[in-house]
Structures are given as structure tokens and as C-alpha cells.
Amino acid sequence: MYLTQFALIFDANGEKLGFLAEELQNDYSINSLTTDDFSEGFEQIKKYEPDLILIYDNFDEDITDICVQLRQKTAFYRPVILVLSAEESVDRKIEILKAGADDYQHESIDKKELSLRIFAHLRRHVEELTDPATKQPGLNLSYRVLKRNIALKTNDDYALIYLDIDNFTPYREAYGHIASEKLLQTFVAIIKTSLSDEDFLGRVGNDDFVILTSPEKAEKIAGFLCYSFDMVSQKFYTEDDAARGYLLLHGDGKAGMRIPLVSASIGIVSNRHKKFESFEDLVNSAMNVHRLAKSRPGSFWISDRPKITGSESEIEVKKKILIVENDAALTYLLTTTLEMQGYQTEAINSSDKILETIEKNTPALVIFDTGNENASKELEMCRIIKEKFSHIKVIVSTVNCNKENVLDTGVDLYIPKPYELMTLFTWISRFFNCEILH
Numbered sequence: 001m002y003l004t005q006f007a008l009i010f011d012a013n014g015e016k017l018g019f020l021a022e023e024l025q026n027d028y029s030i031n032s033l034t035t036d037d038f039s040e041g042f043e044q045i046k047k048y049e050p051d052l053i054l055i056y057d058n059f060d061e062d063i064t065d066i067c068v069q070l071r072q073k074t075a076f077y078r079p080v081i082l083v084l085s086a087e088e089s090v091d092r093k094i095e096i097l098k099a100g101a102d103d104y105q106h107e108s109i110d111k112k113e114l115s116l117r118i119f120a121h122l123r124r125h126v127e128e129l130t131d132p133a134t135k136q137p138g139l140n141l142s143y144r145v146l147k148r149n150i151a152l153k154t155n156d157d158y159a160l161i162y163l164d165i166d167n168f169t170p171y172r173e174a175y176g177h178i179a180s181e182k183l184l185q186t187f188v189a190i191i192k193t194s195l196s197d198e199d200f201l202g203r204v205g206n207d208d209f210v211i212l213t214s215p216e217k218a219e220k221i222a223g224f225l226c227y228s229f230d231m232v233s234q235k236f237y238t239e240d241d242a243a244r245g246y247l248l249l250h251g252d253g254k255a256g257m258r259i260p261l262v263s264a265s266i267g268i269v270s271n272r273h274k275k276f277e278s279f280e281d282l283v284n285s286a287m288n289v290h291r292l293a294k295s296r297p298g299s300f301w302i303s304d305r306p307k308i309t310g311s312e313s314e315i316e317v318k319k320k321i322l323i324v325e326n327d328a329a330l331t332y333l334l335t336t337t338l339e340m341q342g343y344q345t346e347a348i349n350s351s352d353k354i355l356e357t358i359e360k361n362t363p364a365l366v367i368f369d370t371g372n373e374n375a376s377k378e379l380e381m382c383r384i385i386k387e388k389f390s391h392i393k394v395i396v397s398t399v400n401c402n403k404e405n406v407l408d409t410g411v412d413l414y415i416p417k418p419y420e421l422m423t424l425f426t427w428i429s430r431f432f433n434c435e436i437l438h
Helices: 018-028 038-048 063-073 090-099 111-128 139-152 168-175 177-193 215-236 239-244 279-294 328-340 351-361 375-388 403-407 421-437
Strands: 006-010 031-035 052-056 080-085 103-106 159-166 200-203 208-213 246-248 258-260 263-270 300-303 320-324 344-348 365-369 393-398 413-416
Touching (some): 006 018, 038 063, 103 111, 351 375
Parallel strands (some): 320 344, 320 365, 365 393
């Protein structure tokens, strides 16, 4: 089980509060450590970021000074501080609470009541750090859980899954807050059906989540999530959008933009294949693998194990793509990325030789950037391509051009510049998949 709650107990006698660690673990599954040394305790705070710190007032140093130091040491994440003391003066209690303690109890308090109070404090603490929409731990708590588990489970195998919903923001802009929240909650519900009590799930961004689980389960979880989310996601669209397979945006600067339907991108890393020096190293590695998954259209997962595996089988036959683009940097980016995805590409920087190139190399798809100066001539070229080579798909991208004029030429897709590369890649994949299916 991954540790979601953690307490640190300061006790100068070493054993006076030792019973609490076992009682908290047995009664509430709260892991805790006891220390009689402040230097050691401050190191443990830095390493584990405990949710609650219990200080027994039996140190030589004044307890108010200790509370001030603890607040300074923990200012970046604000744990609960509980003081246990033999003092009964109300003025003394007020002084300690003002110094930074959240609670003050007399040392004669019943042991069961003390452990119950700790549980209640931690419950409220976790509730405050829980995302209200999904009822899952939020960013700060999620990263704290990762940090302490990486520090404590040095000899255990674990895997971190980083995942998000592709095209969630444009979906929210088109369908509104209520619909997007329901979509997000459904996504979380699907995730939770694939997890057990041994796993940890947290929300770390707008539509970003992390799952801490075992390496044996990670890839099974990812495959299940991709399949299940694709099965239900279209139900969150109108019949027209679902049938089209994309959103058609409206409004200034976005009119005519086509956004693919939502999908899931998942990256997996495991300490079986790499030793992580810190939780930052772990999260960064998971995010890097996740970015690779996002470069693929549709729901997709990638693992860091030696043989990278995806949720889609590779297409055996390489498809040819002709790129007509006068921007050398964009041309390089497109050809390099598309070839990494298994396509054969050829690029020319002018439309003058486009027909000759098509007849010679017979591409299945043409990505055609039409400029401002020769817009009419290049749009006419699009019309000729569709008339002479009706089987070839044509995608037109341009900075300033009338959408109706472009689509009237018979091209298959119009993408205004600047565009997201993932949008283009998704459409390329969809065109080829349709061709294979039919």
C-alpha cells in the first residue's frame, strides 16, 4: 500500500509516545516516525513532508520557539502541528497556539482520544487538499505522496502513470463547464474501476492525473483506460459532432478550426528500468514519456520498458505524404515527425512542380500550404489535384484565406495557420485509417 498520510512525532524521551506509531498504523493506516533529535526531525520533514507533526513538551528548548521553527521549516506546505504538554495555564496555551500550533492537549489525555484527534486532524487536512470536482488528492498532496513513497520504498518496485485528456480545453470551450466537469468525472470513474486499494490516484493539473501502482499492473491499466475511454467519450458530443469525428470551432480567430474528439494519452515509467534520484526525477521522466504518447493521434499509451509498446498496432505499409511548404523549419519538423511515425514523406517548397511530383511518386496525401501572393493560382491547383487524382487526400493550410473558397476546391480538410501539430497528425492518421478500413 502506498502511504497517503504520514505523521512525525517529536519526543525527547524517545519512548514516551512510541505507542502512538503502532496505534495510528493499526487503527487508521497512518504511518509515523518518532524522533528525539531536532536535527534528525528537520531532515525527516524535508524528506517526507509529514501531514501532521506532534511535539511533546519535554525538550530543553521552549515549546513556543520550537513551534516557530517548525512553521518556518514547513511554510511551503503547511502541516498540522499538535502540542502535548503538562502545562495547564490558559495563557500558556494561547501563547503556544499563537506561535504556530494548531492544537494543544494536556499530556493526561486518553491515548485513544489522542489517536482519534490525530486522525480527525489528518482527515480534515486531506479534505482541504482534495480536488472538489473529482474527489481525488490535488496537486500538492499528490506530489507529497509521491515524494514520501519514493523515499520510503527504496527496495520496492513501483510504476508511475502520467495521463491526461487530449483536446479537453477546446471541448470545455465548446460545451461549457458543466459538460466538461461531467466528462472529467467520467474519466476519473473509469480510472478508479481499474485500480485497487493498493494504488494511488491524484489530480495534478487541469486534466492531468498520476497513478502510483505496481509495474505488473501499469500497462494493463493503461490499455484498459484507452479502450474504455474511447468507448464512452463520444457520448459527450452531439450527434453531428460525433458523426463528423471532430469539433468545428466558431468565433474570432477560430472559425472553421477542426478539433479532434477527446482521447487519453498515457505515459508509464518504472524503477525496474531506471533508478530515480528523487520524486522530481520520477515525475519528469513520466511526463517525458507522456509527451511521446501525446504525439500519437487518438488514445495511446507508451511505457519506458526496453521495448516501447503502444495501444495501437503499427501499420505495416508505409503511406506516402507530399508536403508543399515554403517554411523550411516547419518542413523539417513535419517530415521528421511524420517519418518517426512510419510515413514516407517528400517535401517541395513550390507548387510549380506539384503535379509532376504527384505523377512520379503517387502520394496518398498532400499537405499544401497556400500563400497570400498566389492564393488563387494555388487553390486552382488544389481543384486540379482533386479532379485528376480523386483518391488523394488534400489538406490545405494557410494564414489568410477564405474558408469557403478553400473547401469549394474539393479539398478534404482546411486548417488555418498557425495550427497545432497534434491536430494535423490526428487528421492524417484518421484519413489513412479510413482508407485501410474501407
